[in-house]
Amino acid sequence: xxxxxxxxxxxxxxxxxxxxYGREISIPAHQELLQLQQVxxxxxxxxxxxxxxxxxSLTVFFNPARLFSEGQRSPLxxxxxxxxxxxxxxxxxxxxxxxxxxxxxxxxxxxxxxxxDLQAVASYHQTNPESIIExxxxxxxxxxxxxxxxxxxxxxxxxxxxxxxxxxxxxxxVPAGSVGIAGQQTGIYPNTSPGGWQIIGRTPLSVFNxxxxxxxxxxxxxxxxxxxxxxxxxxxxxQHENP
Amino acid sequence: xxxxxxxxxxxxDQGRFGHRNQxxxxxxxxxSLASRIGNLLVGNEDSAACLEISNGAFSASFGRTSLxxxxxxxxxxxxxxxxxxFWQPFLVKEGxxxxxxxxxxxxxxxxxxxxIRTKLQFDSRATHLPxxxxxxxxxxxxxxxxxxxxxxxxxDGQHIINYLSKLSGQVRLSPAITPNYAxxxxxxxxxxxxxxxxxxxxxxxxxxxxxxxVASNRMGFRxxxxxxxxxxxxxxxxxxxxxxxxxxxxxxxxxxLMADAQTTGGYPRIGQVTAVDLxxxxxxxxxxxxxxxxxxxxxxxxxxxxxxxxxxxxxxDYYLYFS
Numbered sequence: 001x002x003x004x005x006x007x008x009x010x011x012x013x014x015x016x017x018x019x020x021y022g023r024e025i026s027i028p029a030h031q032e033l034l035q036l037q038q039v040x041x042x043x044x045x046x047x048x049x050x051x052x053x054x055x056x057s058l059t060v061f062f063n064p065a066r067l068f069s070e071g072q073r074s075p076l077x078x079x080x081x082x083x084x085x086x087x088x089x090x091x092x093x094x095x096x097x098x099x100x101x102x103x104x105x106x107x108x109x110x111x112x113x114x115x116x117d118l119q120a121v122a123s124y125h126q127t128n129p130e131s132i133i134e135x136x137x138x139x140x141x142x143x144x145x146x147x148x149x150x151x152x153x154x155x156x157x158x159x160x161x162x163x164x165x166x167x168x169x170x171x172x173x174v175p176a177g178s179v180g181i182a183g184q185q186t187g188i189y190p191n192t193s194p195g196g197w198q199i200i201g202r203t204p205l206s207v208f209n210x211x212x213x214x215x216x217x218x219x220x221x222x223x224x225x226x227x228x229x230x231x232x233x234x235x236x237x238x239q240h241e242n243p
Numbered sequence: 244x245x246x247x248x249x250x251x252x253x254x255x256d257q258g259r260f261g262h263r264n265q266x267x268x269x270x271x272x273x274x275s276l277a278s279r280i281g282n283l284l285v286g287n288e289d290s291a292a293c294l295e296i297s298n299g300a301f302s303a304s305f306g307r308t309s310l311x312x313x314x315x316x317x318x319x320x321x322x323x324x325x326x327x328x329f330w331q332p333f334l335v336k337e338g339x340x341x342x343x344x345x346x347x348x349x350x351x352x353x354x355x356x357x358x359i360r361t362k363l364q365f366d367s368r369a370t371h372l373p374x375x376x377x378x379x380x381x382x383x384x385x386x387x388x389x390x391x392x393x394x395x396x397x398x399d400g401q402h403i404i405n406y407l408s409k410l411s412g413q414v415r416l417s418p419a420i421t422p423n424y425a426x427x428x429x430x431x432x433x434x435x436x437x438x439x440x441x442x443x444x445x446x447x448x449x450x451x452x453x454x455x456x457v458a459s460n461r462m463g464f465r466x467x468x469x470x471x472x473x474x475x476x477x478x479x480x481x482x483x484x485x486x487x488x489x490x491x492x493x494x495x496x497x498x499x500l501m502a503d504a505q506t507t508g509g510y511p512r513i514g515q516v517t518a519v520d521l522x523x524x525x526x527x528x529x530x531x532x533x534x535x536x537x538x539x540x541x542x543x544x545x546x547x548x549x550x551x552x553x554x555x556x557x558x559x560d561y562y563l564y565f566s
């Protein structure tokens with residue numbers, strides 16, 4: 001693991017401290033944060049509540065009231081020290097192994113009716129929709145984080161030949177399962193919601209189901225490969241409530 | 244307990260933790276202090292679930308005698324026609340009705356001894372309406388809903404019930420502990436991207452009033468005020484946000500995130516409302532003006548320490564009084 005001083009540690013609230021690691025997006029750096037996240041969950045300090053990972057940071061959430069009742073005057077100072085200890089121990093040969101990652105194969109229908117922005121993405125890159133689909137299905141994408149809405153996975157990194165900025169005006173209604181592109185990221189809308197990503201297809205799979213114990217299909221560190229299907233196969237596989 | 248009439252009311256608790264990596268928000272009571280005091284008054288732990296009542300008249304009937312309390316803002320309460328005071332425990336007898344009539348915008352909390360015992364979902368009973376998580380099937384309460392409550396009082400609760408049924412005695416809280424909803428100043432400390440904004444924006448933030456927009460809800464409050472200008476351009480990689488985070492959208496306006504806020508966001512975070520003042524901001528009505536006052540994070544932590552000490556003391560004194 002990199003030196004402790006390459007981590008930038010700062011509070012964002014009375015109940016949360018962020019550990020930032022690098023300003024660039026990189027999979028190896030992200031995996032170091034995933035290892036660190038394991039350390040916090042396996043070796044919990046008093047008052048620990050949760051962690052949250054993003055592209056380049058890990059944030060630790062805790063309950064200050066709990067720490068006050070244990071006699072701590074400054075929960076922030078206490079947790080900062082707990083973070084520092086874990087950064088020191090989780091280094092060199094003592095590194096916690098990476099959490100188990102899942103490799104997903106996700107069917108996507110790229111036909112016009114489900115891909116309102118596919119033509120725009122193709123035009124943006126001065127190519128045809130077929131080569132956009134081919135590129136989108138050509139390799140595994142890494143899941144960096146889940147955010148925005150429950151179950152919304154941010155995956156990447158897309159090459160320049162696929163990347164495209166968000167829409168200037170977000171669409172009012174993006175159907176559940178829609179697969180989009182925003183900058184170097186690709187992702188799937190778990191539920192029908194407003195959204196600004198360029199929609200190039202739709203998966204019949206439900207990626208977030210709150211009634212299921214394993215409600216969220218993806219977790220940070222997983223990888224995802226898309227595979228094209230036609231609209232008949234979509235109908236056959238469809239898990240969405242309101243197609 | 245059966246719901247007879249309701250505006251927008253949901254089952255809430257102190258929030259949902261442990262699932263942020265699935266993008267699941269904290270949720271929980273908007274005015275968490277009021278709900279914690281409500282729980283205390285009826286002999287519950289902090290974690291017990293209560294009803295958050297807003298936007299219209301509410302009434303419910305009780306299948307058996309229940310120890311309840313009303314806290315928060317916005318309503319007047321009646322039990323079978325008799326007015327009942329906020330911030331004190333009272334009994335609703337078997338077959339009686341509790342009615343709440345709106346007087347101003349705000350959230351009122353109905354706490355019942357033993358708590359609302361709906362199913363835990365992701366370790367919490369809090370309702371998150373946008374993703375249909377928690378509460379009663381992920382939905383707001385409807386007339387006709389039956390809410391599961393405990394029928395067997397625990398020791399602290401039994402003491403309070405005995406006291407209230409023997410005497411027509413009233414128990415009032417010291418006004419020092421109940422929130423001062425008229426307080427205009429909302430204290431904040433600088434967020435991680437505070438320095439992305441011009442010095443003048445920092446001054447404007449403290450010297451101008453910000454008006455609460457009409458499109459405000461449990462996810463966030465849109466504030467209208469002077470345009471806050473960036474000194475530093477560029478995009479922020481999505482970073483964690485939480486209730487109280489003051490984001491600045493590209494048009495230079497503040498978006499104050501509330502209980503149902505998403506877990507991550509890409510707008511720069513100019514500030515964070517202090518934990519001791521967030522419940523006051525939560526009770527502000529659209530159109531009201533908020534004045535932000537900057538303090539240091541370490542002062543915010545000290546204020547929180549004092550608040551928690553006060554609550555702990557109140558809890559000790561309160562239970563001692565009845566035992």
